[in-house]
Amino acid sequence: MSLKLDGSQLLCESLIREGVVDIFGLPGGAILPLYQTLPQYPNLNHILTRHEQGAAHAADGYARVTGKAGVCWATSGPGATNLVTGLATAQMDSVPIVAVVGQVARASIGSDAFQETDTTGITLPITKHNTLVMEARDIPQVVKEAFHIANTGRKGPVLIDVPKDVQTEIIELPFDSFEEYYSQIEVDLPGYKPTLEGNGSQIKKAVKLIDESNRPVILAGHGIIFSGAYTELRELAEKAQIPVITTLLGISGFPDDHILCVGMPGMHGMAYASLAIEEADLLIALGMRFDDRITGKPSAFSTQSKKIHVDIDPSEIGKNIEVDVPIVGDVKRVLAKLNPQVSDNTHADWLHRIDELKSDHPSHIIRPTDELLPQFIMKEISDVTDSDAIVVTGVGQHQMWAAQHFTYKHPCTFVTSGGSGAMGYEVPGAMGAQVAAPDKTVWSIAGDGGFQMTMSELATIVENNLPVKFAIINNNVLGMVHQWQEFFYDKSYVATGYTANPDFVKLADAFGIKGLRVTDKVQVRGAIEDAMEHDGPVIIDFVVEEEERVYPMIKAGGTIEDLVEEPTKNPQEVG
Amino acid sequence: MKTNGSSPYRTITALVRDKPGVLNRVSSMFRRRGFNIASLAVGHSEEPNQSRMTFVVEGDERTVEQVNKHLHKLIDVMKVTEVTSENVVARELALIKIRATGDTRTEIIQIVEVFNGKIAGVAPDHLVIEVTGDPDKIESLLGLLKRFGVMEVMRTGTIVMERWIGHLHDSKAAAKNNRKNWGEAASV
Secondary structure, three states, X not given: OOEEEEHXXXXXXXXXXXXXXXXXXXXXXXXXXXXXXXXXXXXXXXXXXXXXXXXXXXXXXXXXXXXXXXXXXXXXXXXXXXXXXXXXXXXXXXXXXXXXXXXXXXXXXXXXXXXXXXXXXXXXXXXXXEEEOOOHHHHHHHHHHHHHXXXXXXXXXXXXXXEHHHHHOEEEEOOOXXXXXXHHOOOOOOXXXXXXXXXXXXXXXXXXXXXXXXXXXXXXXXXXXXXXXXXXXXXXXXXXXXXXXXOOOOOOOOOOXXXXXXXXXXXXXXXXXXXXXXXXXXXXXXXXXXXXXXXXXXXXXXXXXXXXXXXXXXXXXXXXXXXXXXXXXXXHHHHHHXXXXXXXXXXXXXXXXXXXXXXXXXXXXXXXXOOOOHHHHHHHHHHHHOOOEEEEEOOOHHHXXXXXXXXXXXXXXXXOOOOOOOOOOHHHHHHHHHHHOOOOEEEEEEEHHHHHHHOOHHHHHHHOOOOOEEEEEEOXXXXXXXXXXXXXXXXXOOOOEOOOOOOHXXXXXXXXXXXXXXXXXXXXXXXXXXXXXXXXXXXXXXXXXXXXXOXXXXXXXXXXXXXXXXXXXXXXXXX | OOOOOOOOEEEEEEEXXXXXXXXXXXXXXXXXXXOEEEEEEEEEOOOOOEEEEEEEEEOOHHHHHHHHHHHHHOOOEEEEEEEOOOOXXXXXXXXXXXXXXXXXXXXXXXXXXXXXXXXXXXXXXXXXXXXXXXXXXXXXXXXXXXXXXXXXXXXXXXXXXXXXXXXXXXXXXXXXXXXXXXXXXXOO
């Protein structure tokens, strides 16, 4: 017996063996053979997006919720280049994606053929790996390796570029079933062996530092979530009574309502979290990369502390901050080895000091006012959903407020574009999250700017009956940029104001979505409850003041001395 | 282009998969991270389907450590080694086109002989010189020839290989002493 399959069938069959169910994509000439094969595979659920950027961000949101690679498809040329923002976002935040892209036929490569671009060249620095497949025979191997690379080590996006005639090339396999063929393929990547187990003697050194420390803090990053180290993190924190600070992407990796949780530090983090880092004598950095939004000026960052850095990517160690004890490994496995060796501790004085910092610098308190504050909206959605929703944000002020004022209790419930800071993530990202978790409530916290970048995906959301709830924090400006212009450019507001935003309620109606407008604080709770009760997508247009600013703030490249905790009459104090 | 510790130049070798685009991946990584390559030489290795690259990189120890780690991170790079020992053979081939008239020809040939070089080509108004050696030797020769009028220089970039350490040494221990080895395939 033998099997005869063409390149497209090989691809679909391989995706199915990798457990793929949902694919976000948009067809075009160079990927048509693959699309025309889809009807043979009813188990593959293709979601037709309105733009390839939507497909990439949706695959990203899908992956952040499931922890497994999201899949997107696009055609050659503009289809591939439209994926770029989404791939770069995934690369920066270590999100697993497998992107399959059509390419012009092999004989046309290099001839500037219609819709030809050098896709592997363009995406080389923004993917973990990419491959141009030149023989149909290689497809199963390439797909298997793509998922292996995307889902292991420091996760990330992998792109597979498939020329049109490779998709139609027929090959014969000497096997009875594809299943049998695929299961005997072995990943052949001699240059790729991620270090998972931490070095024993390094772990011993870390234990010693932890046992000797008086003022330790844990900095928990995205690695906690992607390695699934929640239990281990909690165990370490509770055993040695160590306060836990979560980075932007570490949020939801440790419950916000836990007594040891100190929240997010850095540029717009809680003042007490940044101050705790400053006063600490030991930083235990777990699956995080000392981003500049956290460190400010690296040479002035947490100068009194020794530092332990656990990360699966050796190149992150010593990249931004010099550390005392580096441990390369999967954070879950490292903690599983480390925790039993760590002595019980109470750190009573230090925890008392943290409480003092919290009461002296109450960044989490929303100021009492009758105004409709974005911070209050966040708090209300958090309360109404009882922290049981997945929150997806765009980028900017609303993102920071969503990070600050929601109470996240469960892993993978905060989905946001961190490193890349890609506005427009909020609509397709939420779409991907909802496809990944159809039974969960997904709230998209959107800015009016970012929302308009990708709102074409509302049609995809309606088409696929996805009940995403949108809260547009509508201040008619590009809020964060506006804030920087106030603080750092003497209130010279250049190109940040919108004078003709659409009527978002009518827009909702045009898409067949329930639309609500909230202009007053007293309407907030009712609107959120209405949205929750409605059995489909909802857009709430929260009309807020443009002057509201995100605090606390530490300017870019600043130090703890530059911390500004609350509104000030004089913007120069911030700048 | 020295390779000793006090110099700002360090030598790194990488064993890579011989696949299309590998050189692009490597050079793109150097560009993107802002690392400076002083020279780069690539060729087949002793293994089929594997090439060896030799980089001479400008930077302090921390920079070179980052170069190593980022090289490792590339899926097609299998092994990275920093050559820190003095006990290595470092060689480069240079072709030098130099102005030569009846008056100067003999003197040039004498100089080239001292450097164990060869006259690879002769023309009425110039000579093509072929010389092999460590980069310092080539620099010295170029310095001496400068006054005759150097028309063109073509250099391969340095390639390096450890010398045999001797029977008494365990070869693994010797390798450990002479190289900073970032381990095989520690990419993520």
